Amino acid sequence: MQQAVNGLFLGSIYALFALGYTLVFGVLDILNLAHAAVFMLASFVALFLVGRSGLHILVAFPLAVLFAGLLGVVLERVAFRPLRARADSNISGLISSIAMATVFEALALWIWGPNVSRFPFGTIPERQFQVAGAVISRLQLTIVAVAVAIFLLLTWLVTRTRLGREVRAVAESPRAARILGVDVDRVIAWSFFISSALGGAAGVLFGLAFNAIQPDMGRGVELKGLAVIILGGMGSMPGAVVAGFALGLTEVFVVAHLGASWRDAISFAGLFLILVLRPRGLFGAAALREA
Amino acid sequence: MEWLQETYATYQSTLAYIGLNGLLALSVYTTLSCGQLALGNAGFAAIGAYAATLLTMKAGAPFGLSLLLGALLPALVAVPLGLPVFRIRGVFLAIATIGFGEVVRIGLVNWEYVNGAQGIVAIPQKASVGLVWICLAGALFVLSRIRGSKWGFALEAIREDEPAARTMGIHTARYKLAMLVLGAALAGLAGGLEAHFTFMVAPNGFSFGRVVDMLVFAVVGGAGAFYGPAIGAAFLTLLPEVLREVSPHLGIEPGPLRMLVNGLVLLAVILFLPQGLVSLPAWWRERLASRRSA
């Protein structure tokens, strides 16, 4: 039971992160390898707002998420939009996003240094509950609650709003969407905003959860995010959520029963298995699209 | 003559790294030359480095044999990695190879026989600058012979339009796999050389950041020509030497500054000079010509 709680808690962060990843892939068919750098920078910004400016975390969190979203828009303008017309935009987009990730990480290194930074004590007051034999901290509860709230908000956004319909139309076929009068550039910019905001939210929550923020913290999550979106099916949002929780739970159980050093092996073992057995993932459909 | 020797002693390591980075850049170029992005070359280099090191230190194998097997082993590993991936779309190669590189690194960290994260030290220094450069020259020769052959045209066709290439009778998956294997061998060779030049190997030397470096070398130099990556590696290996001099004036540490410059240079090249530095002369000529005709 305790493990299930911990797994859900970890999984909610993975799911948030992977949602952002998969959203951009679904819309643009491009992998944004700077997603993890946004995750990391948002965490630092939240830390800065709480630590230096003394803001309450409830104020700092949305500000950091907003910052991440805007960073996503910048990312799209600088690294993806200029390449969109190119024949090899898939590869050059991957490369330019790696370039942006490197720049972001270098900036974090420059500003905050390579060492671990921590939120000040008492950012989220520590309290623990006993539920059905498991100990749940207020922090964990808050994180899962925030993640679930974001999932619901996103579901509403995608299924009920005009922007959501337009995003789905562009994902289906940018050309058809343009003919139908959708402002494709605007939709793509919004997709990046939402995607990066999700990544940023995951970053802040991750920073709070483990209270260890450093410039290379995105690396490990990036690989897990990739495993999650492959498992869930590239571009599938429900798939990312389910796979995110599945990875979180599996990792926690593996650590408990096999030892911590095996934890990271899980996501990669899963990744390869899926690539060999079912490349479209659990929920994906179009992974084998022919050119 | 004395100053020459002194300069050589000072810059020996830089010279060796120009060669090593050149090999690593070429290992990324092999797959790029047929339009595929493989990002697991730090893993291949790690396998080569550890294999060669263990052969030298534990098995007492002659250095040449260690190097050879250090290049062969990653090449063998690349086959089962590439086989499933090349049947599906290009982006999966990037993902699978990122995962692969990380698996190798984590595996080495957890492998006590090779001292885990500490790595292996006191490896006999058997690789000289000259040997590194000979290996680089050999790799360049092989790649130059591929260019212009039936094989080379197949690669270019795959890069430009893969489905069309298939209708010409080109077994595209086989060529892509061959280039992944060749790249793995080059990375493994570089790994073995590096271990025997710096006397040490450690898992952290083969992180994803290392792959980013290789990619930057290849793309900045120019992945359209086989010699481009080697030029990019030379340019970007010398650049930090310059940056180290400037960094105090900018108030930024050399480490982050190098990363920042790497990132910005990569971005600038991919946006404005997609064929890399080697296309600069042609780009310049074209500009002059268009100005004259205007």
Place this chain on the structure above:
Amino acid sequence: MSAGLLQVEQLERTFGGLRAVDGASFAVRPGEVHGLIGPNGAGKTTVINLVSGLLAPTGGEIVLEGRPIHGLPPHDIAGRGVARTFQNIRLFPELTARDNVLVGQHRRRRPSLAARMLLLRSAREEERQAGERAAALLTQVGLSERVAERARNLSYGEQRRVEIARALASEPRLLLLDEPTAGMNPVEVQAVAALIRQVASGGRSVLLVEHNVRLVMDVCHRITVLNFGRVIAEGTPAEVSRDPAVIAAYLGNPK
């Protein structure tokens, strides 16, 4: 009829709910120029994609010289002597006209990599011959002046001709041409017509998808007419042009 080089039986391909090709059957004889015509959306290009292997059929059979080829990967089908051009030109844009044709020779060139590594003369000789063949093919399509030009810098009509040369470079038994004269001026169209006749007189078969009705009537021995993925008529140009079903299909959907 059974002496077909290519035999297409009850071919079917659906995209989601749409039946692009719906039980089409026809045969192409050796040395024949066979027209495949029909209104827009009749499924002609889909047939070409199915025969060349870029798409797999959802039903039916494609038999080449007595052996089924449906569902084989495109490089295997090319290896059995099928070459094609594309409706939306797909040359390798950064390669020169000559190099495009060299790629087309892929399956009939000897591997020379080992010999090249050893700097043997045999490799250089093989390359010289391949280069000469490429130049000869480009001359045949009237592009001897444009050999060294990058494909992307060529005009539309020139690109179409390079595509034909590239397809011929594999010395195919069956050449699939998908609208080879789209966007060409009348002079170029005449040149292509002459080229198609020349190819067929060499014993090769051509399956020609074309909107230019005059050209089709001019060069085809026989014609299959598709509408909504089904064969509605087949016969000589004269027979087909008198067929009431064909007239209805075209008049019901002009252009």
